[in-house]
Amino acid sequence: MDLAISLYVSGIQPNSDLVSKLTVGVTSLGDVVTLVIISIVLSIIRRTRRQGLILLITILLTVILLTYIKPIVARDNPDYPSPFMLSNNTKGFVIEGDTLSPLSRDYSYPSNHVAISTAFAFIIGYTLNKKSRTTGWLIWGFPFIVALTRILLIQHYVTDAIGGFLFGLIVSIIMSNIMHLGREVSVVKST
16 A cells, blocks of 8 residues: 555645645654754743653654664665655755664654654644644644645655554653643742
């Protein structure tokens, strides 16, 4: 199934260069560096500090765990060319590899981008859900959109994205429970 979907995607012709640029741009939102920067910014802001720190720790733990899990599973990256990659229009721009470690860079299962995007959606979605249920649920579209763009760019198979989603969800739930994401912090003023 994975090979058939990748082969089908490699035959798709995008309507315009804008579609290709948009696909590359959206997949870049799920990069480790981008989400780490967002979590650092959230950690600096006083009212989102707890969520930012939990997100940062969850992202780093996910990246470390996947660095060791990918070589154990040892599933090679897809090797079909993607019609959504524009070599001439993305000059100087490189899509971040799924893993920062050279030991696991050539392996695709599970998807690191989808795992950390899921962690982002879980932690930030929980916080947003308190203020607006609709916004809290809409944030869950983010990991699915990142997964779709990774599949369109033939960086991952469908099962890599599913595995990344499940892995990110499990790590997020565990870290949120350990770090008490739902607990309200009370400030005690001393006189």
